Amino acid sequence: MAPTLPPGLGHGSLQVLVLCPRGQALQDVREQVARWPVPAQVRWTSDPVEALRLALAQPPALAIVDARLDRAGGRALVGQLARWRSDLEVFIFDDPPAEGLRGQGSLWHWCELPRVLRWWASRHLPSQAVPDSLPVPLARAA
Numbered sequence: 001m002a003p004t005l006p007p008g009l010g011h012g013s014l015q016v017l018v019l020c021p022r023g024q025a026l027q028d029v030r031e032q033v034a035r036w037p038v039p040a041q042v043r044w045t046s047d048p049v050e051a052l053r054l055a056l057a058q059p060p061a062l063a064i065v066d067a068r069l070d071r072a073g074g075r076a077l078v079g080q081l082a083r084w085r086s087d088l089e090v091f092i093f094d095d096p097p098a099e100g101l102r103g104q105g106s107l108w109h110w111c112e113l114p115r116v117l118r119w120w121a122s123r124h125l126p127s128q129a130v131p132d133s134l135p136v137p138l139a140r141a142a
Contacts, residue, residue, distance in 0.1 A: 013039035015058050019051045019077065020044070020066035025093070025110060029064060032117040037125055048077040055081060060088065062120060064113075067094035091116055 014036070018029055023044050033040045043060070045051050048069060055063070065078060078090050093108045108116055 013041045014062075015060040016040055016042045017051060017055055017060040017063040018042060018044045019046070019048060019064070019069055020093075021046045021069060025064065025066070025113060028110075028113050029117070032114050032121075036121055051077055052080055055084070059085065061124070063088060063090040065090060065092045067092050089120065091120075 016029065016033055018026060020026070023046070026042065026044050030042050033042055043054050043058075045054060046069070051063075054060075063081060078092065081088055081090055091108055093110050093113060095110060
């Protein structure tokens with residue numbers, strides 16, 4: 001499958017929006033994005049309202065949302081982003097549930113972040129320049 005370049009790729013750097021408390025996932029995101037064959041800028045906030053403002057000011061190609069913030073008000077952000085731009089991919093991450101606790105399922109666990117970003121890059125960026133571009137099957141977290 002040929003990559004589908006994200007919107008706005010030809011207009012400066014690719015924007016990646018990260019919404020998580022205390023920026024704990026930021027280093028992992030930056031490490032993966034630094035490997036991409038296109039210039040990219042990672043923008044972080046812990047505030048869903050600020051995230052929407054950032055997304056409107058400079059549309060991201062990809063958004064990464066912490067599920068805990070999603071439950072605390074980020075769900076409105078995810079819905080607004082989806083209505084505003086249907087081609088925007090929003091990945092929601094969470095920690096695996098503690099032993100014996102039954103919680104709401106998450107699309108991805110934080111430990112899967114590097115693999116998910118490599119998979120996204122292989123779908124959207126030129127494959128000959130994406131490190132680790134071998135196809136990686138992805139399974140959703142339970």
